[in-house]
Amino acid sequence: MERELRLMKGNEAVAEAAIRAGADGYFGYPITPQSEIIEYLMEANPCVTTGMVVLQAESEVAAINMVYGGAGCGKKVMTTSSSPGISLMQEGITYIAGAELPCLIVNVVRGGPGLGTIQPAQSDYFQAVKGGGHGDYHLIVLAPASVQEMADFVGLGFELAFKYRNPAMILSDGAIGQMMEKVWLSPQKERSKKVPEWATTGKPENRKRNIITSLELDPDRQEAFNQKLVAKYNEIREKEVRLEEYQCEDAEYLLVAYGTSARVCQKAVQLAREQGIKAGLLRPITLFPFPSKRILELSDRIKMALAVEMSAGQMVEDVMLAVNGKVPVYHYGRMGGIVPTPDEVVENLKERIIGG
Amino acid sequence: MTEEILIAGFGGQGVLSMGKIMAYSGMMQDMEVSWMPSYGPEMRGGTANVIVILSSERISSPIIRHFDTAIILNQQSLDKFEQSVKPGGLLIYDSNGIVRHPERKDISIFRIDATEEAAKLQSSKTSNMIVLGGFLKIKPVISMENVIAGLKKSLPERYHKMIPENEISLRRGGEIIREIHKV
Numbered sequence: 368m369e370r371e372l373r374l375m376k377g378n379e380a381v382a383e384a385a386i387r388a389g390a391d392g393y394f395g396y397p398i399t400p401q402s403e404i405i406e407y408l409m410e411a412n413p414c415v416t417t418g419m420v421v422l423q424a425e426s427e428v429a430a431i432n433m434v435y436g437g438a439g440c441g442k443k444v445m446t447t448s449s450s451p452g453i454s455l456m457q458e459g460i461t462y463i464a465g466a467e468l469p470c471l472i473v474n475v476v477r478g479g480p481g482l483g484t485i486q487p488a489q490s491d492y493f494q495a496v497k498g499g500g501h502g503d504y505h506l507i508v509l510a511p512a513s514v515q516e517m518a519d520f521v522g523l524g525f526e527l528a529f530k531y532r533n534p535a536m537i538l539s540d541g542a543i544g545q546m547m548e549k550v551w552l553s554p555q556k557e558r559s560k561k562v563p564e565w566a567t568t569g570k571p572e573n574r575k576r577n578i579i580t581s582l583e584l585d586p587d588r589q590e591a592f593n594q595k596l597v598a599k600y601n602e603i604r605e606k607e608v609r610l611e612e613y614q615c616e617d618a619e620y621l622l623v624a625y626g627t628s629a630r631v632c633q634k635a636v637q638l639a640r641e642q643g644i645k646a647g648l649l650r651p652i653t654l655f656p657f658p659s660k661r662i663l664e665l666s667d668r669i670k671m672a673l674a675v676e677m678s679a680g681q682m683v684e685d686v687m688l689a690v691n692g693k694v695p696v697y698h699y700g701r702m703g704g705i706v707p708t709p710d711e712v713v714e715n716l717k718e719r720i721i722g723g
Numbered sequence: 724m725t726e727e728i729l730i731a732g733f734g735g736q737g738v739l740s741m742g743k744i745m746a747y748s749g750m751m752q753d754m755e756v757s758w759m760p761s762y763g764p765e766m767r768g769g770t771a772n773v774i775v776i777l778s779s780e781r782i783s784s785p786i787i788r789h790f791d792t793a794i795i796l797n798q799q800s801l802d803k804f805e806q807s808v809k810p811g812g813l814l815i816y817d818s819n820g821i822v823r824h825p826e827r828k829d830i831s832i833f834r835i836d837a838t839e840e841a842a843k844l845q846s847s848k849t850s851n852m853i854v855l856g857g858f859l860k861i862k863p864v865i866s867m868e869n870v871i872a873g874l875k876k877s878l879p880e881r882y883h884k885m886i887p888e889n890e891i892s893l894r895r896g897g898e899i900i901r902e903i904h905k906v
Contacts (some may be wrong), residue, residue, distance in 0.1 A: 374756065374758075545760060546757055546759040546761050547757065630784045631784040707777035707781070708787065
């Protein structure tokens with residue numbers, strides 16, 4: 368299969384990209400605004416083409432534990448859901464992180480708390496980036512800003528997950544999930560037949576048995592394991608930061624935004640520049656690891672940073688930590704499923720400039 | 724070139740599919756395109772709307788509140804979106820079921836009686852194509868060849884026999900659209 372141009376919803380792109388990435392299994396439970404993923408996979412029925420298993424679990428809790436099981440067998444497995452469903456999965460996610468297993472989780476975020484709304488939001492940033500479940504762990508978090516990236520990050524997410532034996536998450540939102548755009552799809556990859564040496568698929572004579580667990584009752588050993596995780600997260604921080612800069616070269620005012628908000632801010636930068644305000648946009652593509660180093664570098668030559676998010680202010684904390692007091696950092700956000708307009712962002716920026 | 728379009732009406736009037744055909748057609752014409760449907764409470768209440776952006780450049784925000792063109796197919800949507808057309812912009816509406824007609828003086832207003840015309844053509848399912856044909860007459864942002872190519876791409880193979888009927892409706896739309904007010 369060649370690279371192919373299609374017009375697709377972000378959700379459909381995730382599903383098609385999963386098949387093409389050579390995924391072994393998908394386990395999920397439908398929830399708006401991401402039900403198209405499981406619908407698409409069910410209709411595509413990749414079981415007969417690539418042999419990929421697609422299964423509707425009885426709940427999100429079951430789905431994430433099926434992922435845990437599949438990952439333990441060394442398989443490329445994934446699940447997708449939206450905010451309330453992802454909350455249900457948190458126990459499974461921390462166990463997978465604790466067992467150091469690779470998998471891909473997609474959160475097409477809707478507004479909260481609770482059942483909230485089915486409209487797009489970015490209010491699950493803390494949950495995705497700072498933990499979500501209990502214990503000291505991190506997911507590798509990718510934030511797509513287009514349907515193209517929804518497709519591309521499936522392959523990338525699996526790659527990083529296996530490279531670091533760590534769960535990866537695509538943190539998207541209802542707008543990118545529901546919207547259709549052009550997307551170039553990668554050629555079909557074959558499903559890997561290789562069994563990783565840590566997988567629990569039966570013990571051969573010539574090695575010790577593999578154990579997958581997140582339990583260690585001896586505090587010294589548990590701490591040693593925690594230190595191993597810290598070293599892994601530091602390596603990820605060192606090597607895997609991804610970001611995009613837009614008009615940052617001479618920017619005096621730095622907007623920081625990811626996903627849908629970054630799309631809005633790109634337009635806001637254009638509008639601001641038309642009005643003579645030197646604005647620029649830094650778009651974190653990885654939310655963990657966060658592009659702190661680059662933001663710190665830029666803070667030497669900017670007057671102010673404004674974090675724009677569809678939340679009450681979550682990522683702004685990481686921007687503040689990165690800037691480390693060098694320049695003022697503000698937040699502008701809309702909530703409840705409302706996407707800010709570029710004009711609103713420019714107005715807010717202007718107020719901050721006058722106020723500052 | 725960037726054209727930001729809103730299409731709004733009842734579910735079943737072909738609002739989302741008209742938008743989809745526009746997006747596919749734009750893609751055939753090597754444009755950047757985005758198609759952002761309403762999927763929330765509006766949809767569950769029976770009304771549907773979609774924002775389509777066609778552009779020669781990378782599209783920034785797919786969600787916007789002001790439009791170059793609004794294509795309105797029922798009263799509720801007219802009441803809701805008449806004020807969302809940019810000054811100097813275009814509003815096209817199907818008068819079927821409309822009791823309060825658009826009133827703005829700072830935008831161009833065209834009326835197209837597509838529901839009525841589709842009934843005459845005994846082709847009620849293609850009324851949205853009549854509207855699209857009307858729009859393309861006023862703003863020829865996509866060529867007719869690319870619209871047909873877009874139709875082929877967006878319709879499943881089993882419906883390809885319907886394409887000639889859709890083509891007739893598209894052309895008919897261009898003939899029957901009427902100017903109410905122009906800026």
